[in-house]
Amino acid sequence: MYNNIHFYNFIILHPMNMNQLKNNIVSLKAEEFEEKPGLFCMSYGFDSKKITSSIAQVGLINRPYVRRNRSGTIDIITGYRRITACRELNWKIIPCIDLSDAGLSDADLLILNLYDNICVREFNNIEKYMIIKKLLSYFSMSNIYERFMPFLGVSSRREIDLLLKIEGLTDELKGYIAKGLLSIKALELLKEIKDYDLPIITKFITELHLNFNQQILFIEYINDISIREGLDVSSLLNGKTFIELLDDASQNIPQRAKTLLDRLRIKRFPILVKNEKAFAKLILEVDLPPNVRIKHTPFFEGPDYVLEISFKDGKKLKETINRLTHAKGIEKINDPWTA
Numbered sequence: 061m062y063n064n065i066h067f068y069n070f071i072i073l074h075p076m077n078m079n080q081l082k083n084n085i086v087s088l089k090a091e092e093f094e095e096k097p098g099l100f101c102m103s104y105g106f107d108s109k110k111i112t113s114s115i116a117q118v119g120l121i122n123r124p125y126v127r128r129n130r131s132g133t134i135d136i137i138t139g140y141r142r143i144t145a146c147r148e149l150n151w152k153i154i155p156c157i158d159l160s161d162a163g164l165s166d167a168d169l170l171i172l173n174l175y176d177n178i179c180v181r182e183f184n185n186i187e188k189y190m191i192i193k194k195l196l197s198y199f200s201m202s203n204i205y206e207r208f209m210p211f212l213g214v215s216s217r218r219e220i221d222l223l224l225k226i227e228g229l230t231d232e233l234k235g236y237i238a239k240g241l242l243s244i245k246a247l248e249l250l251k252e253i254k255d256y257d258l259p260i261i262t263k264f265i266t267e268l269h270l271n272f273n274q275q276i277l278f279i280e281y282i283n284d285i286s287i288r289e290g291l292d293v294s295s296l297l298n299g300k301t302f303i304e305l306l307d308d309a310s311q312n313i314p315q316r317a318k319t320l321l322d323r324l325r326i327k328r329f330p331i332l333v334k335n336e337k338a339f340a341k342l343i344l345e346v347d348l349p350p351n352v353r354i355k356h357t358p359f360f361e362g363p364d365y366v367l368e369i370s371f372k373d374g375k376k377l378k379e380t381i382n383r384l385t386h387a388k389g390i391e392k393i394n395d396p397w398t399a
C-alpha cells in the first residue's frame with residue numbers, strides 16, 4: 061500500500077528526483093492531446109477563465125506532466141486544466157515534462173496528480189467522487205479513508221458512501237453538485253425519484269436557491285405526497301399552487317422558498333397543520349404575559365406541553381407567575397382536536 065507522504069517527498073523518494081524530471085522537457089503538439097480527460101484527471105465543472113487569463117498574461121509557469129502510453133497517445137498526468145487553457149488560447153505547441161521513462165506505476169502517477177492538486181485548490185464533490193473511484197483501483201477502502209480522505213475534507217465513511225452514489229447520475233445533476241447547488245445528502249432521496257421527474261425537481265431547487273436542509277425537506281415532502289396521492293412528482297409540482305411560485309414577483313427568492321415548503325407541509329400533513337392552527341388560536345385566546353410561551357411537542361406526539369418564561373430577575377419571575385395564576389382562559393388549554 062502507498063505511504064501517505066507529501067507530494068514533494070513522493071518525488072524525492074522515487075528513482076528520478078525533481079531535477080531529473082525537469083530535464084525531461086518535451087514540446088508536444090496541441091493536437092496530440094485527446095479531448096477526453098484521461099486516466100489521471102480529477103477535474104470536473106471548472107471555470108477555465110482564470111487559468112486561461114493567467115497563461116495569456118505570464119505564460120505557462122508550471123509545465124504539465126505527461127507520458128506517452130503504449131498506443132503512442134499522450135496521457136495527461138498533471139495539468140489537464142492548463143492544457144485545456146493552452147488549447148483555448150490556440151497554442152500549437154505545449155511544453156511538458158515527460159514521465160514515460162520515470163519508472164512510476166499508474167498508482168504512483170495518480171497520487172502524484174492528487175498531491176499536485178491538493179497543494180493549490182479544493183475539490184468539489186464530483187471531483188472527490190472521481191478521486192475515490194480512481195483510488196479504489198489500487199487501494200482498499202479502509203486504506204483510502206485513513207490515508208487520503210483528510211486531505212479531501214471527507215470526515216466519515218458515511219460521506220464516502222454518499223459520494224459513491226454519484227455513480228450513474230446525469231451530467232446535469234453532476235453539474236449542480238459540482239457547483240454546490242445540490243447536496244450529496246439529497247442524492248439518496250433522489251435515487252427513489254423517477255428520471256423524468258428530476259428536471260422539475262432540480263428546477264425548483266436551483267431557481268429558489270434551496271439550502272441543503274431545505275433540499276432534504278423538499279424531496280421528502282414531494283416523495284411522500286406522490287406516494288400517498290398516487291401521482292407523479294412532475295404533476296404535483298406543475299400544479300398552479302407550486303409552479304406559480306417560481307415567478308412570483310411579490311416575494312423575494314428566500315420568501316418563495318419558505319412558501320413552497322409551507323405549502324408542501326400543509327399538503328403532506330393536513331391534519332397536523334389543522335391542529336397546529338387550532339392550538340395557536342387557543343393560545344391567543346389566553347391572557348398570557350408577553351414573556352411567556354406555551355409550546356406543543358412535534359406532531360403533538362407527547363401528551364404534555366412546555367411553558368417557557370423569560371425574565372431578568374426573581375422579582376420579574378414572581379410577577380409573571382402571579383399573573384399566570386390569574387390568566388383568563390388558561391384552563392381551556394387542551395389538545396386542539398378535543399377543544
